[in-house]
Amino acid sequence: MSIIQIKGLHKIYNPKKVPVHALNGIDLEITEGEFTAIVGPSGSGKSTLLNMIGGLDSPTEGTVIINGVDVSTLSPKKLIDFRLKNIGFVFQDYSLLPVLTARENVEFIMQLQGRKKEEFKKRAEELLREVGLGDRMDNRPSNLSGGQQQRVAVARALASKPKFILADEPTANLDSVSTSDLLEMMQVLNKEENMTFIFSTHDQRVIDKARRVVSIVDGKVAEDIQVEQEMAQ
Amino acid sequence: MITAISWRNIWRNPTRSLVIIIAVALGLTAGIFSVALMNGMTEQKMRTAIENQTSHIQLHHPEFSVNKDIKLHLNNKAEIEKILEDNPAIKGFSSRTVAGGMLASSRGSVGVQLNGINPEKEKQVTAIWQNMIEGDYFEGDSRKPILISQKTAEKLEVKLRSKLVVTLQDSEGEIVGAAFRVSGIFKTTSTAFDETQVFIPKKALQDLLQLPAEVHEIALVLNDLEQVPIIKEELQKELGESVKIEDWKEVLPELAYLSDATVQTNVLFLAIILVALAFGILNTMLMSVFERVKEIGVLMAVGMNKLRIFSMIVIETVFLSVSGSLIGVLVGIALIKWTSQEGISLSMFAEGLASWGVSDVIYPTLSAGFYIILMFMVLITALLASIYPARKALSLNPAEALHGLNN
Known part of the structure; x- marks a missing residue:
């Protein structure tokens, strides 16, 4: 089942002054349960594409339909609500709130969703145990390693029960052990809970684990490889 | 959160x-x-x-505060005093006879306001008796005592028991005078008050002015300052237009x-x-x-x-x-x-x-x-x-x- 449909996506920055064509007509469809890596050199447009999919930026032309909703037509207010309910974000530098503990960082998203206290407390604990941080729940980010912080970020992304998780270079700041642990954990979530993951990455270790690799060059899809299909063939 | x-x-x-x-x-x-x-x-x-000058409320003849004419005394003094005595909100009152005059010693003279008071009644409304720095508050046996301030004493270069001559105009317009002896010297925190106010027995001033038993001013103090507007209104209703009733703010608007x-x-x-x-x-x-x-x-x-x-x-x-x-x-x-x-x-x-x-x-x-x-x-x-x-x-x-x- 398709959860993201991108059609004729263009993004031009500074259209009136010095136009920069970041995306030049992207067509892409992502189905539920995918483990997709979006790759490409710096400036190729992969971050812009991720921003569009995440509803963080609006396209100059084209549509981004998520779960049947054209996000480019949503008002900023509705877009925030849409993101809260449908998209989980994982950032390169973890981006946890430094003043909150791991538990509170995860609970916070569910509080924003207006869930009941008992419910979000229970789920936060479950998620943190699931990502292997059952014993570090009450630590603030400054007392966690990079890998542990990224695990909290994944738990936070999962907390809102999103349709998919967008991860912007999630392993860029991690050592090889943490990267391996994180990828393994994401793969488990992908397989066992059918959670859709979309990464932008330069990291070959992530690319190797991806089941689909979309290569972006000069704002266009240069290559779209279904790894498992190829392997199957 | x-x-x-x-x-x-x-x-x-x-x-x-x-x-x-x-x-x-x-x-x-x-x-x-x-x-x-x-x-x-x-x-x-x-x-x-309030303690030395205005008290909480003052009663005058309606025109007295405009031209300070000594003939403009309170006409129905006895009736007013009866009403004031019967009002439980009033802590005390003092009826005064007041007149402007000259106070002279052998060394100089100054213009002052003479306040003819009943010392005991005055104690209830002003704190002059507490501000005595020399002598006493009308307690000696002097026949014609006068209380002056330290400032006035310095100006006139007089001391306790010195003789001073009061000169003023009586109710007939005649210039009259009398000698008084300094029985007490006071000092308040207000120079302006000290330089202008002197106190003598009410009867002495009434005799000089040829206004037997007449008073120009009744000052009263309430149990509660906050009640001033209410009591003022009450009194105005009871006493009518023949008496001008002013609270301390009206007596000294600058306050x-x-x-x-x-x-x-x-x-x-x-x-x-x-x-x-x-x-x-x-x-x-x-x-x-x-x-x-x-x-x-x-x-x-x-x-x-x-x-x-x-x-x-x-x-x-x-x-x-x-x-x-x-x-x-x-x-x-x-x-x-x-x-x-x-x-x-x-x-x-x-x-x-x-x-x-x-x-x-x-x-x-x-x-x-x-x-x-x-x-x-x-x-x-x-x-x-x-x-x-x-x-x-x-x-x-x-x-x-x-x-x-x-x-």
Whole structure:
């Protein structure tokens, strides 16, 4: 089942002054349960594409339909609500709130969703145990390693029960052990809970684990490889 | 959770937050104490004026206060005194005969207002008897005693038991005079009062003026100052238009003006302090927002709406301001409590203060209501100071903010 449909996506920055064509007509469809890596050199447009999919930026032309909703037509207010309910974000530098503990960082998203206290407390604990941080729940980010912080970020992304998780270079700041642990954990979530993951990455270790690799060059899809299909063939 | 985040955000940079909290605290302590000092001076001036001059309410012939003609005495004195005696809200009253005249010694003369009083009744309404520095308050056996101030004694170069001659115009328009002996010398905190007022027995003045048993003024003191407007209205109804009833504010309008002006000056003074503090708070919050551009971007990305981001910044600002204010108010209260018991000696300015009607020891005072107004003003200031940083935060584009870009 398709959860993201991108059609004729263009993004031009500074259209009136010095136009920069970041995306030049992207067509892409992502189905539920995918483990997709979006790759490409710096400036190729992969971050812009991720921003569009995440509803963080609006396209100059084209549509981004998520779960049947054209996000480019949503008002900023509705877009925030849409993101809260449908998209989980994982950032390169973890981006946890430094003043909150791991538990509170995860609970916070569910509080924003207006869930009941008992419910979000229970789920936060479950998620943190699931990502292997059952014993570090009450630590603030400054007392966690990079890998542990990224695990909290994944738990936070999962907390809102999103349709998919967008991860912007999630392993860029991690050592090889943490990267391996994180990828393994994401793969488990992908397989066992059918959670859709979309990464932008330069990291070959992530690319190797991806089941689909979309290569972006000069704002266009240069290559779209279904790894498992190829392997199957 | 937003409240908890806001509170913890303040302490992410404890040095910066403490600097602004201390600045707010110091500003408010200084402001509160200055206002309390000003209030103390004003209250003292008013209290002195009420105790020595105006009492709470004064009754006159309707035209007496306009031209001070000694013929304009109260016509129905006995009836008035009966009504005043029967009113339980009235603590005491004193009927006076007053006239302007000249007071002369062998060394000089001065123009004064002669107050013919019944010493015992006068004790109930004025505090002259408590301000005697030499001699006594009509307690000796002098046949024609006169109480003068230290200032007047110095001007006329007289001392206790010196003879003074009073010259004035009687009710027939004739110039009359009589000799009095200084039986007491008083000193109040008001130079203006001391330089113009002398006291003699009522009967002596009535005889001189040829106004047997007539009085020009009845001064009364109530059990409760707050009841002045009510009692004034009651008395006016009972006594009718033949008696002009004025409260202390009407007798000395400059006192009422001073009271109002003090309140306005205090509010203005604090407003200036708060505006200055507002810019400090605004600067701190702007720095805080600019440092957290990326974090705010993340909050926007994960689904924190604009109202919540706005609230977070506003609550942080309020916490910062109110923390400083509470410390400032508490230190201010402690300082006022400490100084209000012993008073603050300003003896080096004694001369100037006395000419303004204030003693050289000031007792700072501030009402509880003022603190409520102040905290309200602080809250408004914090809210106003938070608007610009909060709007800055809201103007961030999440996609750009995530990369630490501030448009």
